[in-house]
Amino acid sequence: MARGNAFIDLPFGLCYKDFSMLTEFFNSMQSLPHLGEALSLVSALLWAFSVILFRIGGKNVHALGMNLFKNVLSLAFLFLTLIVLGQPVWPALPWSHYVLFIASGIIGIAVSDTLFFLALNILGAELLAIVDCSYSPFVIGLSFLFIGERMNGRQSLGVVLIILAVFLITQKKSDALLPRKLLLTGIGLGVLSMFTTAAGIVMVKPLLGGTSFLLASFIRMVGGALSIAAFLSFHPKRKAILEPLVRLENIKILVPASFLGSYLSLVIWMGGMKYTQASVASAINQLNTIFIFILAAIFLKERITPLKLAAVIFAFAGAFLVSFPV
Numbered sequence: 001m002a003r004g005n006a007f008i009d010l011p012f013g014l015c016y017k018d019f020s021m022l023t024e025f026f027n028s029m030q031s032l033p034h035l036g037e038a039l040s041l042v043s044a045l046l047w048a049f050s051v052i053l054f055r056i057g058g059k060n061v062h063a064l065g066m067n068l069f070k071n072v073l074s075l076a077f078l079f080l081t082l083i084v085l086g087q088p089v090w091p092a093l094p095w096s097h098y099v100l101f102i103a104s105g106i107i108g109i110a111v112s113d114t115l116f117f118l119a120l121n122i123l124g125a126e127l128l129a130i131v132d133c134s135y136s137p138f139v140i141g142l143s144f145l146f147i148g149e150r151m152n153g154r155q156s157l158g159v160v161l162i163i164l165a166v167f168l169i170t171q172k173k174s175d176a177l178l179p180r181k182l183l184l185t186g187i188g189l190g191v192l193s194m195f196t197t198a199a200g201i202v203m204v205k206p207l208l209g210g211t212s213f214l215l216a217s218f219i220r221m222v223g224g225a226l227s228i229a230a231f232l233s234f235h236p237k238r239k240a241i242l243e244p245l246v247r248l249e250n251i252k253i254l255v256p257a258s259f260l261g262s263y264l265s266l267v268i269w270m271g272g273m274k275y276t277q278a279s280v281a282s283a284i285n286q287l288n289t290i291f292i293f294i295l296a297a298i299f300l301k302e303r304i305t306p307l308k309l310a311a312v313i314f315a316f317a318g319a320f321l322v323s324f325p326v
Helices: 016-031 035-057 063-084 095-146 153-169 180-202 213-233 238-246 248-275 278-285 288-299 306-322
Strands: none
Touching: 035 095, 035 248, 035 278, 035 288, 063 095, 063 213, 063 238, 063 248, 095 180, 095 213, 095 278, 095 288, 153 278, 153 306, 213 238, 213 248, 238 248, 248 278
16 A cells, blocks of 8 residues: 555544654654753653552552563553654664663663562652662763763752752651661662663663664563563462452552553653753653652642752752753
């Protein structure tokens, strides 16, 4: 069938012309000023929404099960998005690019997100937010070592303000402390999660300039989903891990959490990494911690203190400074 403007057999009367218009709109967005910084900010907000939902879902679903569920669902959404936008699903890229993207998915999605969910279940959102501060330093350090990125003094001050805000807002005063061994285990898992997240994105940062970030997200998700599925196929408790995924009460939580956190947030996060420096994007991404506390106050009725309000001001001031180009 000729491609042109001919209709194809799809619901809602969609045609190639519709796809072309969507693609033109998508491409026009790429010329907006500070696009990478804006995408990083939106990604942080979406991830904050999803963390609250994953925290609820983690009470009934194992970390591996949640990670597999969100990866498979996100993979389906990414596949449909590529089709609708008329982008090839498996284009002719150098084999080394595929290896790096898939390895990035294994490290930065399969391993990192499983560690994140384990830490979230142990520590809860407040304590894990403290550990989450290590993400920006990891990205900045790895970017400095491997891809030669630099930051100016104003941006460095912005990073300091964001990290200071995160530490301020995550100060936890509670008598119900975790046992020391469990606390150290949760912190260790969280730090390792942040390191693998940073490593997974920095290793493919040089490839993003010549690759659609939707395609990059899709290939990474393939690596993440397949590696978890392969691991679970040999796991002795795979039945107990997978069984909760078919319960309706869990599906109602995991579907929106996965859509927001692993599809929209991930794609927009990759776009932020593509259109600005990895170190700048990572600092703005760190605002997800601020958003988590704000949303927790709204939906979980947690009290906003003057200290938390001051942290929000520091964070947004830092994000403003970081958005200046080098």
